[in-house]
Amino acid sequence: CEICHFTAMGWLDGDMVADEDLIMEDIMTLPTEISDALNGEAYEECIANMETKAAKPYTKCMNEYSEEEQADLFEVFNGVAHTECFAVMFEEGCGAYMENTIDAMAGLGNYGSGSGSESGFGSGAGSGEFPVRMN
Secondary structure (H helix, E strand, C coil): CHHHHHHHCCCECCCCCECHHHHHHHHCCCCHHHHHHCCCHHHHHHHHHHHHHHHHHHCCCHHHCCHHHHHHHHHHHHHHHHHHHHHHHHHHHHHHHHHHHHHHHCCCCCCCCCCCCCCCCCCCCCCCCCCCCCC
16 A cells, blocks of 8 residues: 555655655655656646546535535545555656666667656557567
């Protein structure tokens, strides 16, 4: 579970309060493709979209909650959005890093950490399995 991992890393305390400075410090030690994915515009857009989706079922009854309860709900929505978007964007950035690393190892151009594509995805067709070559 992401929350368990975040707590073990010191990113969340027992009250579920995030240590933003430690999170950013740790993220900046990751390969560029991953740190960029977790700091970019797409990450912020993901959070905004997730918060909107999470809040949607409550819009009709939100007036029944006090301002303090509404603030608590939005804090939960924000926490869920950050957790979900972190997982998605980390996977995207990791995919770009792996693609660039494999390309560099294969000598397929000037690739490597920091030169990832904007989307983090490649293109092509295949069976989803690595080909086995018999020599």
